[in-house]
Amino acid sequence: MTNKEILLSALRYEEPPRVPWVPYVGVHGAYLIGKDADEYLKSADLIYQGVCIAKEEYNPDGLPIVFDLQIEAEALGCELKWAKDNPPSVIGHVLNDVPLSELKIPTEKDGRIPVVMEATERLVKEFKDEIALLGLICGPFTLGLHLMGSKMISKMVKNPDEVAEVFEFCSQVCKAMAEMYLKRGVEVIAIVDPMTSQISPQMFDKFVLNSYNPTTELVRQYNGRSLLFVCGDATRVVPNLCKVDTDGFAFDENIDMAYAAEEARKHRKVFCGNLPLTVGLLFGEVEDNIKFAQDCINIGRGPGFVLAPGCDLPYHCSVENMKAVVNLVHQG
């Protein structure tokens, strides 16, 4: 089996011959090629170089093309603050100035989407069937927060209809972004919705659960696979994550792997995680990371498991620590 087949096998809820491994290289790709994050995320050429180096260094089964949850928001008119060692952050929320009715679903010509799609085309051509590429899109909840700002949180209680309307729009943005990746040959779509860890199971079902459906249905039409990424302590919504119409979900070290694995397997869902980023890959020692990875593998081993970091790798993530995980995956 090629690396890509190993990952796709797990995403079909099978048990491949070895544990699949997907390092979420985002701005860490910039670090690998000696560039700043802001320059990297604006250049198809640098993204291409960063992903190619990540493939050589970390022998992955799959890699994200870009890990930047602000691409859609920027294309919709939100103001960004750029950083040298992080993805940009949204500082201007477009719905403070413009009504929802005036927002248009982004096209391939808006914001940095052309840059990302150029990188996608080059990477799909370069990697062919060697490794899987993941098209990451900003989830409706997180995009809603970008568009509305933190007032969205209180409006979920005070004015739920307004929030639902925004989510409906965001859900269509997700679908449009997914289609741009899928028609270029990307086979795995990851909907990244980190902030869903902050709401109750009831609110998850009410606002979020069905907002992924337009995207997941589209992914199936293309014979692709889909995942939902969450961050933070989403323990209480794990049963909800199992109800989402994606093939599975990815989570960080704030969720107990054994619990997530048990719940996922009850529903035959793929689960990806959960190497600790801060205490492990960023600040930990090699031995710590070998232990963390071994623990994850021991618990997760079996159908539908993918070894992955908890979230986007930090810019300065230790290459030595990453390589220790790579060795464990490939040499046992």
Next chain:
Amino acid sequence: MKEALLEKLSNFIAEGDAEEALKVVEEALAAGIPPLEILDKGGTRGMDIVNERYDNGEAFLPELVVAGDAMTEVVQKIFSQMDEAETKANKIGTVVIGQAEGDVHDIGKNIVAALLAVNGFEVHDLGIDVPVKKFVEKAEEVGANIIACSTLLTTSMPYLEDVVHLLTDMGKRDKYFYIVGGGPVTTGFAEQMKADGWGRTAFDAVELCKRLVKNGTPGTKLEIVDSQPSN
């Protein structure tokens, strides 16, 4: 009647219903209940209810935010009924708070700031992406007891440590309690940088500040408040 009114107030605050909570405050004031008693036995009790629900996994970020908003309005209303001396007497301490340099993710920090304010602290919120020097300058300007710095980004964590270094270099480390928090900020990191306090949740941060101003000595040991230690 008094107990019934105060219970009604605490329930409206816990539900985040500012409009109804303010009506009850009016009623309570008209009934001659002292403002501070309304605040303590009605308002604060309401926030305690939300805190309990949060700890038990029955309330989440949205419920916390709307309850905090309701309580803020109640506090403003009650303080408007008190003279300056009463307001000062109710003040527990002064906190300068902000999001570390390079970080604009402020939802958590905003909740901590709001909860501190409704719990009797004078809060000076410096906002997002705050340069290290600004924390100390503001603390000096307003005569703060506590400097609170938070980040969600691993890349902003070194700036948390820089605040301690600056305080030490200026010979002011024993003048301010320095507390830290945020997603990637562990107790180990707080200990390593010699912070005075670390709290897991926004409510923990309030308890932490109360403990420090009551019994602490800046620059001596790390106080940890963790209401969910299994996480």
